[in-house]
Amino acid sequence: xxSTVNKVLIQGNRVIGEAAIRAGCRFxxxxxxxxxxxxxxxxxxxxxxxxxxxxxxxxxxxxxxNMVLGAAAAGARAMTSSSSPGISLKQEGISALAxxxxxxxxxxxxxxxxxxxxxxxxxxxxxxxxxGGGHGDxxxxxxxxxxxxxxxxxxxxxxxxxxxxxxxxxxxADGMIxxxxxxVVFKEPKPRKYNECYKLNGAGTGRCRLIRGLILxxxxxxxxxxxxxxxxQLIIRKEVRxxxxxxxxxxxxxxxxxxxxxxxxxxxxxxxxxGHKVGxxxxxxxxxxxxxxxxxxxxxxxxxxxxxxxxxxxxxDVKLALEGSRKINFYGRPGGVVPTPAEFAKIIAQQFKENxxxxxxx
Amino acid sequence: xxxxxxxxKSLKETVFHYCPGCGHSIVHRLVAEVxxxxxxxxxxxGVPPAGCAVLAYNYFDIDMLEAPHGRGCAVATGxxxxxxxxxxxxxxxxxxxxxxxxxxxxxxxxxxxxxxxIFINNAVYGMTGxxxxxxxxxxxxxxxxxxGRTPALDGHPIKMSEILANLGGTTYIERxxxxxxxxxxxxxxxxxxxFQYQIDGKGFSMIEVLSSCPTNWKMTxxxxxxxxxxxxxxxxxxxxxxxxxx
Numbered sequence: 141x142x143s144t145v146n147k148v149l150i151q152g153n154r155v156i157g158e159a160a161i162r163a164g165c166r167f168x169x170x171x172x173x174x175x176x177x178x179x180x181x182x183x184x185x186x187x188x189x190x191x192x193x194x195x196x197x198x199x200x201x202x203x204x205x206n207m208v209l210g211a212a213a214a215g216a217r218a219m220t221s222s223s224s225p226g227i228s229l230k231q232e233g234i235s236a237l238a239x240x241x242x243x244x245x246x247x248x249x250x251x252x253x254x255x256x257x258x259x260x261x262x263x264x265x266x267x268x269x270x271x272g273g274g275h276g277d278x279x280x281x282x283x284x285x286x287x288x289x290x291x292x293x294x295x296x297x298x299x300x301x302x303x304x305x306x307x308x309x310x311x312x313a314d315g316m317i318x319x320x321x322x323x324v325v326f327k328e329p330k331p332r333k334y335n336e337c338y339k340l341n342g343a344g345t346g347r348c349r350l351i352r353g354l355i356l357x358x359x360x361x362x363x364x365x366x367x368x369x370x371x372x373q374l375i376i377r378k379e380v381r382x383x384x385x386x387x388x389x390x391x392x393x394x395x396x397x398x399x400x401x402x403x404x405x406x407x408x409x410x411x412x413x414x415g416h417k418v419g420x421x422x423x424x425x426x427x428x429x430x431x432x433x434x435x436x437x438x439x440x441x442x443x444x445x446x447x448x449x450x451x452x453x454x455x456x457d458v459k460l461a462l463e464g465s466r467k468i469n470f471y472g473r474p475g476g477v478v479p480t481p482a483e484f485a486k487i488i489a490q491q492f493k494e495n496x497x498x499x500x501x502x
Numbered sequence: 503x504x505x506x507x508x509x510x511k512s513l514k515e516t517v518f519h520y521c522p523g524c525g526h527s528i529v530h531r532l533v534a535e536v537x538x539x540x541x542x543x544x545x546x547x548g549v550p551p552a553g554c555a556v557l558a559y560n561y562f563d564i565d566m567l568e569a570p571h572g573r574g575c576a577v578a579t580g581x582x583x584x585x586x587x588x589x590x591x592x593x594x595x596x597x598x599x600x601x602x603x604x605x606x607x608x609x610x611x612x613x614x615x616x617x618x619x620i621f622i623n624n625a626v627y628g629m630t631g632x633x634x635x636x637x638x639x640x641x642x643x644x645x646x647x648x649x650g651r652t653p654a655l656d657g658h659p660i661k662m663s664e665i666l667a668n669l670g671g672t673t674y675i676e677r678x679x680x681x682x683x684x685x686x687x688x689x690x691x692x693x694x695x696x697f698q699y700q701i702d703g704k705g706f707s708m709i710e711v712l713s714s715c716p717t718n719w720k721m722t723x724x725x726x727x728x729x730x731x732x733x734x735x736x737x738x739x740x741x742x743x744x745x746x747x748x
Contacts, residue, residue, distance in 0.1 A: 167584060194583040198576070199609035206573035206606070210580020213567045214547075214588075218580070236570050340581070342545040342588050343565050350559050352568040354552075 142186045146326045152288045152318045156247055156311065157182035159295035160219055161190055163329045165245070167211035167218035169196040169204035173226045174259040175315035176249035180221065201226040205233030205246070212242040213351050215339030217299050217332065221247035223315070224265050225256055234308050235274030238368070239353035243302035243334070245295070246280075247311045249318035252476035260476025261316035261399055266453035269312045270427040277365050279372045281309040281379065282426040284397040288322035294424075296329050303334045305375055312426060314449070316399040316478060375428055382430035384437070386412065387419030391497045392488065393437055394420045395458050396447040399478065404447055406481025411488045415499035418488055426454070434461035443495050444468045447484065449477070467495070510534035512543045514563045523723025525713025526554060528680040529622060530561050532690045533593070536697055537564065546589040549578045551598040554628040558593055572603025575610035578617045589700055591618040597627045600636040600662045607662065611706045614671030618696045619708040621662065624715040625734060632718030636660045639737045644718070659737055663710045667744035673705040675743040679712040679735065681727040704747055712738055
């Protein structure tokens, strides 16, 4: 059952569905994969009840993303969702969406990998999400929520960003956020701004239109690549989102996103009680990455600790941001291991000891 | 003087890039004639494939959306579900429809999507230079079946029309050829019926067209037509395979 009230206690996977419907999503195609099935189920139950809403359980992830491509070209707010191995299969279609400059929302509720991996929360798909993922010179806007509330907000924002830049947008969360329940207040969705001229709906009496990715002429293809590049540069300038938490007086800054950032926050509260002046920089957009914000922070902070539920992927972007000017340590738990805030607080304490930073008297 | 032959309005004034003797040009023209005759030029959206016919978007004067290789039926599904009152067709070759896109084709057909699929079967991969197709017939030499297609090594030619006819979701399946005026007229009749069925909301139709590829078959155009009629049609018999409304 859909909830019509604005404040609800709801599971992460289901909140994506509800936020999407409220944001005007009218097309969903997806293929079952754990740990995101509740989203597919929510859409099957609820999207078909909405006027003009279509739910299709595709025969594969590849079929689903290509259905989304068709629906997006026809002018619908369209989305698909999956988890890590399924997102690998969708890369063909994501590359095509980027080439065709079509808006769509793709949700990745990450699980352990590589290969089939497992069904536990993980952050091993950072490279795939932020560096393109499929073939060719392209970028996907990547939003990384750290709570169920933020999942609701970013789902709505994701559709707006996709329309604004006519580019695929990915929600990169993990099995932890997808599976947990939290109270959520739905914000009012913005009215859709999408020029009718981009919708392929038959030529009428006018000139025919074409949406394609195949451009055989080298110079024409080059210009298309530069056109996309200029768009990506604009996104880098305009759309970086990042949260800074207790960084003002910090001797050590943790850099983490999504579930890892949430764990880090809990740990930071404990560490602060022990006099450790530690803060958090949490990228919300993983692409575009907040390079400038990290660089700015490095003017005041000596020590950085990157924490990911992987063997170290965002770590490379932090290194790029700091350009070797600061010491960066890394703590990673890949494969579906989710450390507790108490465990991570111990890692923070160790950092203070190793770097000879005196804790403040409590 | 009475004008008896002119360019269909749904075709642009562009010269086809297709090789002499290739069936694509004929089928393109037939599809355009049908679109004109049904008066659906302004409401039709075409989905070209990967392969020689990807450049169909240079020829049809209608809205077109290119599909990744094999995904025509999935892309067409997305378009048609969002715009159920538009006429949506997917135009695909044998590698596209019967190898890499088998799943998308079969499941769109099984769901009974109200779309029209035009399936060009020339028993070879054309654009990539003549490799073995899923529909390459036994003994046929290609660049990847040098001694001729051998069942033990390469499997058998796949009969998509017969397979799809067995599915509950399909309404109309016919196999045609474009090797003689009579067969071309029959192919046009089939294409028109398939589009009309879609207009009437009757569900999934596919017209398979046996088509020549003189370049990759290494034959003259007349010999290619002869090969279609004498060899290919033995493996792929012409005619109506399913017509629920007929």
